[in-house]
Amino acid sequence: MALLAVLGLVVAIPASAAILADAFETPAPKEGAAPAISADMQDGDDERIGARISGIFSELPSLSGVSVGVEAGVVTLSGTVADAEAISRAEGIAGRVTGVVTVENKLQRDISVEGGLGTAALGERFDSLVQLMPLAGAALAVALVIGGFGYLLASLTGLWRRVTPNSFLAELIASAIRFVFVILGAVIALDMLGAGALLGAVLGGAGVIGIALGFAMRDTIENYVASLMLSLRQPFRANDLVLIDDQEGRVIRLTSRATILMTLDGNHLRIPNSTVFKAVILNYTRNPQRRFEFELGIDADDDPDAARGLGRERLGALDYVLNDPAPEARVLEVGDSNIVLQFLGWIDQNETDFQKARSRAIAVVKRALEEGGFALPEPIYRLRFDQRTGPLPFTNIGEMPNQAPPSTAPASPAAPAPAKASKPAQVQRFEDSLDVSPDDEVKRMVDEERATPGGEGDLLDSSRPVE
Numbered sequence: 001m002a003l004l005a006v007l008g009l010v011v012a013i014p015a016s017a018a019i020l021a022d023a024f025e026t027p028a029p030k031e032g033a034a035p036a037i038s039a040d041m042q043d044g045d046d047e048r049i050g051a052r053i054s055g056i057f058s059e060l061p062s063l064s065g066v067s068v069g070v071e072a073g074v075v076t077l078s079g080t081v082a083d084a085e086a087i088s089r090a091e092g093i094a095g096r097v098t099g100v101v102t103v104e105n106k107l108q109r110d111i112s113v114e115g116g117l118g119t120a121a122l123g124e125r126f127d128s129l130v131q132l133m134p135l136a137g138a139a140l141a142v143a144l145v146i147g148g149f150g151y152l153l154a155s156l157t158g159l160w161r162r163v164t165p166n167s168f169l170a171e172l173i174a175s176a177i178r179f180v181f182v183i184l185g186a187v188i189a190l191d192m193l194g195a196g197a198l199l200g201a202v203l204g205g206a207g208v209i210g211i212a213l214g215f216a217m218r219d220t221i222e223n224y225v226a227s228l229m230l231s232l233r234q235p236f237r238a239n240d241l242v243l244i245d246d247q248e249g250r251v252i253r254l255t256s257r258a259t260i261l262m263t264l265d266g267n268h269l270r271i272p273n274s275t276v277f278k279a280v281i282l283n284y285t286r287n288p289q290r291r292f293e294f295e296l297g298i299d300a301d302d303d304p305d306a307a308r309g310l311g312r313e314r315l316g317a318l319d320y321v322l323n324d325p326a327p328e329a330r331v332l333e334v335g336d337s338n339i340v341l342q343f344l345g346w347i348d349q350n351e352t353d354f355q356k357a358r359s360r361a362i363a364v365v366k367r368a369l370e371e372g373g374f375a376l377p378e379p380i381y382r383l384r385f386d387q388r389t390g391p392l393p394f395t396n397i398g399e400m401p402n403q404a405p406p407s408t409a410p411a412s413p414a415a416p417a418p419a420k421a422s423k424p425a426q427v428q429r430f431e432d433s434l435d436v437s438p439d440d441e442v443k444r445m446v447d448e449e450r451a452t453p454g455g456e457g458d459l460l461d462s463s464r465p466v467e
Helices: 002-024 045-058 084-095 119-154 157-163 167-192 196-216 218-233 273-278 304-317 354-371 441-451
Strands: 067-071 074-081 102-109 241-244 247-254 258-262 268-272 281-283 289-299 328-334 338-348
Touching: 045 067, 045 074, 045 084, 074 084, 084 102, 119 167, 157 167, 167 196, 167 218, 196 218, 218 247, 218 273, 241 258, 247 268, 247 441, 258 273, 258 441, 268 273, 289 304, 289 354, 304 328, 304 338, 304 354, 338 354
Parallel strands: 074 102
Antiparallel strands: 067 074, 241 247, 241 281, 247 258, 258 268, 289 338, 328 338
């Protein structure tokens, strides 16, 4: 569609320029001055002029019904003719006869059915058509040869795939070659028939229509261009785990219209390529090392450095957590009744499932902190009853319930809470037996679907580098 619009503009602009040049071109001055009108008239001049014009018209089938009247050199033409071209022709012939001063043209076009479908006119058209048949056949043969050569050249798919990065671009080039050669054959054939002006008008109109359709179908064209750019850039591979905006899944294939993902719960997700091209793409698969993180809180009275060290040591002891980069622990914030710690660890996604590793690490570090005597905070509400809270809401102290008045003696320090008893070492904990190997269910389903014949064409090419 876009190629048609461009070609139409290329043809229409020169044609329009030629029309404007003809419209505004200054007429060339006529050679010599207009002949002077004689003041003397010879006897019989009018009859001679009328007879001459009538004799000429009688030899022309399209002007045989024209009536000619001459008075003092003024020729009056009346009657009906087949078309406007015949009216202009009759006036031009009469004006060129010697002795004619001017021509009064009263001819009218015959708009009756009999006049428009006269046997003479039909016969002339039929004869012209018969005479045109050999030339039309030759022009058609030339157009077919040129168009066939274009189709033959476009069918060399092996050549275009070798010179282009992918099959999608090769098909696009082949389609463009076919289109150009077909248009070239039509142009040459119409030029042989003398209908070049008609071709220019048709292509000019097609160009305007193409521009209008381009604006109306801009979303479709944008998606088509995005598919071409994605096929050239190759932003991901098949079965890569990606996050496109807020859509996560494994890549099944990249087609000429959409990118197809399989979500982690096994559903198909089609995202238009125009959205994919403009989106932020997060590829989890490109780098096998991935960091997980989680937060745990301890009591505000506990030592955060000791808790960090214990949690970091326990993370490093897990066999699936990498030593390089090493685990890390940070203090995020100190709240009213707790201290929030953040723990970070790295895994190899080729050997370990991300969600499983994070889930097990949370349980292991939490248990280690509890066994180390660190209290995990719970919601605490403190109520203060002293004179700093303001006057009592009761007007009479005697109305208060039976209870001892508040003591002014300093409160004794609270006894420390007993540490939680650690679990027996011989107990096999459930967390220690968890399997953290990667889940391959979705990956296996993607491989099976890609291997199924009859699917949509895939533009992903594993032989080309990923951008």
